Amino acid sequence: MADQTIEPILAKSAASGAPAIAAPFVVAVPKSRHLLEQEHILAGALLAPTLVILTLFIAYPFVLGIWLAVSDKVVGRPGNFVGLQNFWVNLNDTIFLRAFQNTFVYTFIATALKLALGMGAALLLNQHFRFKRIVRAGMLLPWIVPTVLSTLAWQWMFDATFSVFNWMLLNVGLISQRILWLGDGTMAMGCLILVNVWRGMPFFAITLLAGLQTVNPDLHEAAEIDGANAWQRYWRVTLPLIKPIMLVVVLFSMIATFADFQLIYVLTRGGPYSSTHVFGTYAYEIAMRAAKLGQGASISLFLFPFLLMVIVFQLWYIRRSD
């Protein structure tokens, strides 16, 4: 025990070139201080608050969630173990299957668009122009403000009667009757993706811009001298250099989009006719509105395999690049 604790201190002072003076100095301080001089005890003390909160409010609910998913718990009554029945019910529920499909459509289309547009925006912002700082700061506004509140503004802009888009299109003469933006499943899904892209694109733009700024301009000059045009320089020089940050941003965004709740819940509440639910909103609908906690927990658990895949991939990628 004693060997273990002294060793790192000695190793550390040796490594940093300082003489190993820790030992005589430790003797002089009171016992409580003495304990905190030992790195593993200090580490335990420093990590304790974090571990308590994460255990109580992440690890424990996670286990409880798995229990709920295999129980028939409803609000106000204790649940019984029912095996995989909830999952069986889900897989025979057409609304659930639609939500399953929607979650993937929403995630992949929105992420692809955010990446493409975010990259474009980053390339624009990486040039020199007046008011660059203000433009860059303003760009992030959709990402900063509460999503619920900006989504309400979009809902008002998509209003069946008073939509500003309809007003413009009608007055320009492009349409002769109002478009019901949120009137059917496909249109509504398109609107959800549009709002998601509007909100999430700045995150891509700013992080990719940070990546672009680390690219050494000399490399571009060298490529230019070798006869590469702008397009080739982008694909052969810029892109490979910012690939790591691009990948991380995409993974982060995919997780957030996959587990999205608020944007969809506010704009369509899963409607019309339950055609735009995703896992998050449908789990809420079943657990909170229909009070079937067990069934709802089994729906949100469907998020887990995909999240796990992304997390494992990300950890693998971090290890590899270290």
Add this chain to the structure above:
Amino acid sequence: MAAPRYGSPLKRAVTFYIPLTVMVGTTLFPFYWMVITSVRPDVELYNVKMNPFFTLHPTLNHFYYLFELTMFPRWAWNTLFIAVVSTGISLFCGLLAGYALARLQFRWAPSLGTVIFITYLVPPTLLFIPLGDVVKAFGIGDTPWAVILTYPTFLIPFCTWLLMGYFKTIPREIEDCARIDGASRLQAMIRISFPLAVPGILSAGIFAFTLSWNEFLYALVFLSSPQQKTIPIGVFTELVRGDVFYWGPLMAGALLGSIPVALVYSFFVEHYVTALTGAVKG
């Protein structure tokens, strides 16, 4: 990238100014829409014949409605209180944990770092149903503490991750010097390393504040009485009655709920961007 020659002005307009204008316009249009809706009188809002882009009769009626006939001031206070306290808790925990993971040598350091990184990626959507039961079991359901104690589940991992990265950039030798001069391990940490980490703490704090100000799902599920709600929940649930949307007050509420975070952000843009990019790079 910094090529000084851009070719003809026409080319520059097509490849740069036009896309930039479209981008900025699209980004900011919904905010303009919030502003204009919140000051247009109802007779204009609900008249399809009128040009919706401006008004000749601006009114503060919607703001009056919001302040006098709803609990908006109360929601604003709740939101601020919750955001400040949960950010404080998360910074405290994240600072200590980030320091321990970056600086101290102990057996579990790498695996604990990984665990905290994983919890960072766990979305609220996965946990809100069982967490509702946990919150009730602790007897804090429908009180500010229901969210003050649960927001740290996504704020602490973020703060820890960011500050861990920050501590790694502070040379270890500075602390070693203090220890040679007689400072204890703890004193070196509190007096030497923590003050040097202030920019990192500020970044993490700004980011955490905006995240808790904006949170929706936990607040929606855990806070049910009107006087306990936060701005996002209050505006969304109390200003829509059945199928009737009170668009004037709704947009006034959306505007007022966005301004504080936008202000905090505008004062600390650089810190926010550091946090944002640091959050993904680690």
